[in-house]
Amino acid sequence: AQSVSQHNHHVILSEAASLELGCNYSYGGTVNLFWYVQYPGQHLQLLLKYFSGDPLVKGIKGFEAEFIKSKFSFNLRKPSVQWSDTAEYFCAVNRPGGYQKVTFGTGTKLQVIP
Amino acid sequence: ETGVTQTPRHLVMGMTNKKSLKCEQHLGHNAMYWYKQSAKKPLELMFVYNFKEQTENNSVPSRFSPECPNSSHLFLHLHTLQPEDSALYLCASSQDFGTGDGYTFGSGTRLTVV
Numbered sequence: 001a002q003s004v005s006q007h008n009h010h011v012i013l014s015e016a017a018s019l020e021l022g023c024n025y026s027y028g029g030t031v032n033l034f035w036y037v038q039y040p041g042q043h044l045q046l047l048l049k050y051f052s053g054d055p056l057v058k059g060i061k062g063f064e065a066e067f068i069k070s071k072f073s074f075n076l077r078k079p080s081v082q083w084s085d086t087a088e089y090f091c092a093v094n095r096p097g098g099y100q101k102v103t104f105g106t107g108t109k110l111q112v113i114p
Numbered sequence: 115e116t117g118v119t120q121t122p123r124h125l126v127m128g129m130t131n132k133k134s135l136k137c138e139q140h141l142g143h144n145a146m147y148w149y150k151q152s153a154k155k156p157l158e159l160m161f162v163y164n165f166k167e168q169t170e171n172n173s174v175p176s177r178f179s180p181e182c183p184n185s186s187h188l189f190l191h192l193h194t195l196q197p198e199d200s201a202l203y204l205c206a207s208s209q210d211f212g213t214g215d216g217y218t219f220g221s222g223t224r225l226t227v228v
Contacts, residue, residue: 044219
């Protein structure tokens, strides 16, 4: 069964710092990859997704993620964070085709200090 | 609003109570999901409905009973819960199950069992 690991549980950054959140998955075949974000008191929302093609995916609010197949990774990056990026970030994976459920990681809480 | 509405937002119930959580989506999606979100744990998929038919039950205790009367509504009936069932219960929908498309989540119901 597929699994997702997010090794950073809590990250604290100052505004304008660069961000990289790690995500590794366990499945060796073709995968779809997602990053979701949950702002305080709000619902989970899709930040970006990768299905195929260019391994560098750009999402909303200046976020991007790079799929590195050889490392089974899909790290989330942002060159300069803002206070408003304070949220919890979830990596997720599923296998394309048929009935394939989405598996989520444990989440990383990002706190940006003004 | 995300297009997926959950009620109530907060619920406190005793272990002998019976209550229901409601989820409604008018996005024209065919698949709906119940997830449990607990601190420091991955989102746990509980139930999946695709075209109103239950396609997955992830070994969820029988004190949780889902109901999907139509493709727009999903309920989670609760009875004789335990304190460890306290969590945020999230409803989500997607166009189809397992296509890899992103989910649209509701804001959740914060459940406290006393």
